[in-house]
Amino acid sequence: MTEASGFALSSSLGLTLVVIFGLAWILFGWYLGRANKTHEDFALAGRNVGFALASATAMATWVTSNTTLVAPQLTYQFGIWGMVGYSFAALGLILFAPLAARIKRLMPNGYTSGDFIRLRYGQAAWWAFIVISVVYAFGWLVSLGMAGGILLEALSGLDYHIGMTAILIICVGYTLFGGLRAVIATDFIQALIIIVGVVLIAWFLIDTVSLESIHSEVQTNHPQLLDLLFPAAIMFLFNNIFFGLGEIFHSNVWWSRALAFKGNVAFKAYLLGGILWLPIPIVTGFIALAAPQLGIFPPSADMVGPMVAAEVLGKVGAVVVFIVVFSALASSLDSLLAATSDLVTRDIYHKKLKPQATDKHLLRFNRYSILGLGVLTWLFCLPQIATLGALLNFAGAFVASTIFPVVLGLYQRRLSGGYAALAMTLGTLCGLVGYFVIGFYVAALVSCSVSAAICGLGLLLSKQQFDWQQLDEQEESSL
Numbered sequence: 001m002t003e004a005s006g007f008a009l010s011s012s013l014g015l016t017l018v019v020i021f022g023l024a025w026i027l028f029g030w031y032l033g034r035a036n037k038t039h040e041d042f043a044l045a046g047r048n049v050g051f052a053l054a055s056a057t058a059m060a061t062w063v064t065s066n067t068t069l070v071a072p073q074l075t076y077q078f079g080i081w082g083m084v085g086y087s088f089a090a091l092g093l094i095l096f097a098p099l100a101a102r103i104k105r106l107m108p109n110g111y112t113s114g115d116f117i118r119l120r121y122g123q124a125a126w127w128a129f130i131v132i133s134v135v136y137a138f139g140w141l142v143s144l145g146m147a148g149g150i151l152l153e154a155l156s157g158l159d160y161h162i163g164m165t166a167i168l169i170i171c172v173g174y175t176l177f178g179g180l181r182a183v184i185a186t187d188f189i190q191a192l193i194i195i196v197g198v199v200l201i202a203w204f205l206i207d208t209v210s211l212e213s214i215h216s217e218v219q220t221n222h223p224q225l226l227d228l229l230f231p232a233a234i235m236f237l238f239n240n241i242f243f244g245l246g247e248i249f250h251s252n253v254w255w256s257r258a259l260a261f262k263g264n265v266a267f268k269a270y271l272l273g274g275i276l277w278l279p280i281p282i283v284t285g286f287i288a289l290a291a292p293q294l295g296i297f298p299p300s301a302d303m304v305g306p307m308v309a310a311e312v313l314g315k316v317g318a319v320v321v322f323i324v325v326f327s328a329l330a331s332s333l334d335s336l337l338a339a340t341s342d343l344v345t346r347d348i349y350h351k352k353l354k355p356q357a358t359d360k361h362l363l364r365f366n367r368y369s370i371l372g373l374g375v376l377t378w379l380f381c382l383p384q385i386a387t388l389g390a391l392l393n394f395a396g397a398f399v400a401s402t403i404f405p406v407v408l409g410l411y412q413r414r415l416s417g418g419y420a421a422l423a424m425t426l427g428t429l430c431g432l433v434g435y436f437v438i439g440f441y442v443a444a445l446v447s448c449s450v451s452a453a454i455c456g457l458g459l460l461l462s463k464q465q466f467d468w469q470q471l472d473e474q475e476e477s478s479l
Contacts, residue, residue: 014156029174029182042179058273060191072305075285083285089244093274100258100266114347121417172374197324243444246399341369396444401427419458427451
């Protein structure tokens, strides 16, 4: 390490980096936000996002605390399958590409994923979906806030609560000013930083430590990390595939982008975003395999990534690690704040509480929602009650139950709302039982399997023939 305190960066340098980045992003968000004249501008960037920005925001948003902190954590715990398993989450983006194109075609005036569930399946399924979405959103928001605190603490020794508070203030600030327009524009810059930074970190690590020495150390002292038949790791591999599909297929983070992209951009953007994202968890996960050789045994497994990179690369490397991970966290946190506030504003406030709200009123309430979500996330982050991996995989029991209701709802006329509601509810409950009784690495797998079985039964027994035109609420698009 380069600092006498044992950390790669001094606390003052870590805090300085946070302040510099924070001011830059908030000012940029304010500048972009000046173009927002209506609620549609704020929530969906005017539905006119082009291919370059669309691809960058898809990739950057999916590079989260999962990829930069949890992928190393699970490689440290599960070995080869930890990083390969995470790379399979790229399937979520790639397989969402055709769904995004269909969403854009069926719902040209839609705002949220909640709009689709309400119009396609009715109120019972909508309530089940909203509960799932809110639980998932808070789980992800809290994990991202925690990751900001963990990052600064691992690199500079700065108190966890300071780092956590700082990243929330920054992301709430520029999202509050600029809406989705600012989120997507900053994602473009953050995507470039992430790609270049991850490549640099991996290159320096291999050059300094070498692949041969890492492999030799792991094979001698931790052979289970190289075992391709490691049972828990194999279960994690399949569980993570369904977790990733559920995260993307249900989340308004991805639906709002599909609705914001112009023309036929959605399919190409999500496909390219998935391909660009695919190697990143492998690279970030590989970093953790060097930990035993370097004598690094982190107090918490989710700190292993930044600690290894900082040990090998010194102060300059620690700055690079900070910039890359901070960009990854910000690119996801801002997206989630914007998308979740849209759900609160559109699905709950506008559709349930105040259907006659004016456009100006909705725009103001959307901003209040972002601020409120930021405060609630901060409160949930204070105790730091779980590791990032445990927190995220808890949400897997919820989101995996939505995969088949969403996909079948977009392509099949027959599945009724009652079966969709039952699939999401029972799938989630069974997934939670699997999480607590067996382990986190089966929660999404169990949830998805139960939901699929119920949806299959629904297709056989449902009598309805849904009219796709009901998904286009043209009469409400002017509100």
